[in-house]
Amino acid sequence: MTSQVRGVQLARLLGQWHALPGRRRSPDYAALAAAVRGLLADGRLPLGVRLPAERELAEALRISRTTVTAAYRQLRETGHLASRRGAGSWTMLPGTHRVASTGLWTPLDDRDMIDLGVAALAAPPELVPAARAAVEDLPRYLSGAGYHPTGIIELREAVARTYTERGLPTSAEQIMVTSGTQHALDLVLRLALAPGGNVLVESPTYPNALAALAARRARISTHGLAVDAGWDADLLLGSIRQTRPKLAYLIPEFQNPTGHLMPAELRERLVATAHAAGTDLVVDESFVDLPLNGTPPPPPVAVFDRHSRVISIGGMSKPYWGGLRIGWVRASAPQVQRLAAARVGVDMASPVLDQLVAVHLLAQAPAIVAARRAQLVTQRDALLDVLAERLPDWRVGVPHGGVTLWVELDGPISSALARAAEEVGVRLAPGPRFGLDGTLERFLRLPFTLPADDLVEAVGRLAAIRYDLDRGAGRPRWREPAVIA
Structure with a gap:
């Protein structure tokens, strides 16, 4: 079923559309059409969604129906709207242009490059002692075959304790250890989503999740996140009720890339709505350990689950180290057994030695994670300060947590900026990588996982080339892109 946006919902998304820059030079219908195109370009209004009838939108905006009719006509002429008499009008992009999200790119091998494409920290100092201790523990496992499809019991118990401490009672039987969070997502999709199944995701969202869904040939619909407010509860829950997706992939804790935190009230309504619609929720908790404002996150989404609709995934990559390929799935015990069979x-099982390292790191979690948060706050503030100084026209909010800023640029230049930045030694993750169909060109994800000096240097280089983009100076050479994580 096609998703539909109601008149009052679209009016809320449009906001003060009549006060946009250049408004006085444009008639009402042109300003309204431009505002709708802006919502599409930013990903806040999904593609393929049915717009309200002309009369309904006119009443919601308190303008004449003639103005809405003319705006819709202009949107059809520019290729942003397709209409069929008696059936309605659907959003689209001109020329069926589409930008694919392939996820992984080629590895980085240029030491002079400041890589802002990967949102991950270097290893903590506790890693080496933990690895040494793990080697000492390893002989206990050497008499067996070493295959533990659900993970070694020590690690499963340690992960289960982290959920219990967050207010979600969990047993080791509900935990399956994987080779990273991406592996956890892939296994869940193999179990829960048939090829071609319908999936709802946020826009923007994690590029490698889009790649995993593309591998399952999923039919993807999106819920756009507002730059300031995050999720629109009515639109999100309405999309689930209307489209009844088989699965919804969401990042409620410090969403990647926006840093938004889903409120507890919406979490509860989300689970109830998903159950009524027959939708399974895959909740990515990769950043749950990294609140940066001193306030712990709301209860886990699975707290509100009474029908085994919520599958939670997480891992060690963001709070600890990406090179330690340890992730996990939290689900019902029967679901864990089915995942193990799949x-x-x-890959049979995760490496025993890596799992033992993870056990020792989790035992020191309070100290390690506290140091990580302090480090991230310092680097985040340095990045915010230099952006305000060198690129004041870029709009950026302070995230509740996580490791990234989601920056609204001063024009639809994200991909062009990323190509030009390669020439000055900065690797970027442009906005379209986090969405579908060529949207999000006005946005850029900037992680604050590098040292503050590197972040300041990178922004200085970006500020130097920003002016050249307006002048059309130079034509950057194409390079193979790098990993986005």
Whole structure:
């Protein structure tokens, strides 16, 4: 079923559309059409969604129906709207232009490059002692085959304790250890989503999740996140009720890339709505350990689950180290057993030694994570300060947590900026990588996981080339892009 946006919902998204820059030079219908195109370009209004009838939108905006009719006509002429008599009008982009999200790119091998494409920290100092201790523990496992499809019991118990401490009672039987969070997502999709199944995701969202969904040939619909407010509860829950997706992939804790934090009230309504619609929720908790404002996150989404609709995934990559390929799935015990059966055809089990390292790191979690948060706050503030100084026209909010800023640029230049930045030694993750169909060109994800000096230097280089983009100076050479994580 096609998703539909109601008149009052679209009016709320449009906001003060009549006060946009250049408004006095444009008639009402042109300003309204431009505002709708802006919502599409930013990803806040999904593609393929049915717009309200002309009369309904006119009443919601308190303008004449003639103005709405003319705006819709202009949107059809520019290729942003397709209409069929008696059936309605659907959003689209001109020329069916589409930008694919392939996820992984080629590895970085240029030491002079400041890589802002990867949102991950270097290893903590506790990693080496933890690895040494893990080697000492390893002989206990050497008499067996070493295959533990659900993970070694020590790590499963340690991960289960982290959920229990967050207010979600969990047993080791509800935990499956994987080779990273991406592996956890892939296994869940193999179990829960048939090829071609319908999936709802946020826009923007994690590029490698889009790649995993593309591998399952999923039919993806999106819920756009507002730059300031995050999720629109009515639109999100309405999309689930209308489209009844088989699965919804969401990042409620410090969403990647926006840093938004889903409120508890919406979490509860989300689970109830998903159950009524027959939708399974895959909740990515990769950043749950990294609140940066001193306030712990709301209860886990699974707290409100009474029907095994919520599958939570997480891992060690963001709070600890990406090179330690340890992730996990939290689900019902029967679901974990089915995941283990599906896993045998993929990789059998995660490395025992890596799991032992993870056990020792989790035992020191309070100290390690506290140091990580302090480090991230310092680097975040340095990045915010230099952006305000060198690129004041860029709009950026302070995220509740996580490791990234979601920056609204002063024009739809994200991809062009990323190409030009390669020439001055800065690697970027442009906005379209976090969405579908060529949208989000006005946005850029900037992680604050590098040292403050590197962040300041990178922004200085970006400020130097920003002016050249307006002048059309130079034509940057194409390079193979790098990993986005």
